Amino acid sequence: xxxYHLSYDFIGNQVLMQAxxxxxxxxxxxxxxxxxxxxxxxxxxxxxxxxxxxxxxxxEYIRIYRPPYSLYICDVPINKIYxxxxxxxxxxxxxxxxxxxxxxLEDTWFAYVGKISYFSYPFLDW
Numbered sequence: 001x002x003x004y005h006l007s008y009d010f011i012g013n014q015v016l017m018q019a020x021x022x023x024x025x026x027x028x029x030x031x032x033x034x035x036x037x038x039x040x041x042x043x044x045x046x047x048x049x050x051x052x053x054x055x056x057x058x059x060e061y062i063r064i065y066r067p068p069y070s071l072y073i074c075d076v077p078i079n080k081i082y083x084x085x086x087x088x089x090x091x092x093x094x095x096x097x098x099x100x101x102x103x104x105l106e107d108t109w110f111a112y113v114g115k116i117s118y119f120s121y122p123f124l125d126w
Contacts, residue, residue, distance in 0.1 A: 001040075001075065001076060001077070001078050001081070002040075002073055002074070002075050003038035003039065003040060003073070003074055003075075003076065003081070003102065003104075004038060004039055004040070004041065004042055004044075004045045004071060004072065004073055005017065005036060005037065005038050005039075005045060005071075005072045005073075005074065005110060006042075006045040006046065006049050006069040006070070006071060006072070006116075007069065007070045007072065008069060008070070009070060010070045010112065010115075011070065012112065013111070013112045014109065014110075014111055014112070015072070015109070015110050015112070016107055016108070016109050016110075017036050017072075017104075017107065017108055017109075017110050018034075018036075018107045019034040019035050019036050019104060019105055019106055019107055019108075020034050020035075020036075021033070021034050021035075022037070026089075026090065026091070028090050029088065029089050029090070030084065030087075030088040030089065033088070033103070033105070034105070035082070035103035035104060035105055036103065036104040036108060037049075037101055037102075037103060038074070038081075038101075038102050038103070038104060039100050039101055039102065040100075040102070041100070042071065042116065043100075044100035044101065045069075045071075046069070047100065048092075048100065048101045049069070068115045068116060068117040069115070069116055069117075070112065070114075070115060071112070071113040071114055071115070071116050072110035072111065072112055072113060073110065073111055073113050074104070074108050074109065074110045074111070076104065076108060080104060080105075080106065080108075081102050081103075081104070082102065082103040082104070082105050083102055083103075084101060084102070084103055089101055
């Protein structure tokens with residue numbers, strides 16, 4: 001299955017990403033499981049990476065405050081995908097939508113797709 005990952009920086013065309021406990025997690029998010037955060041959609045990656053302040057409209061928030069990202073893709077078997085619980089990631093599912101954040105618990109190869117910014121991909125209807 002194909003999944004996306006965003007990075008603030010270009011880190012290579014083919015890169016072995018390491019599972020780790022990121023410093024960019026919510027205070028209430030799990031701090032003991034090393035992982036690589038991924039999503040089925042680019043939108044899910046952006047929201048997982050940046051979050052959205054309460055009351056903000058996601059596209060407006062990202063358009064005003066965020067730079068372009070480096071987009072990476074991996075193709076992994078479904079049995080390698082970990083679906084975190086709401087206790088581990090409180091905002092992994094919002095408003096009844098499909099799960100938007102998944103984890104890889106092992107180091108995984110990713111391929112660079114390109115740079116994206118807010119205007120280069122469509123958002124869901126908010």
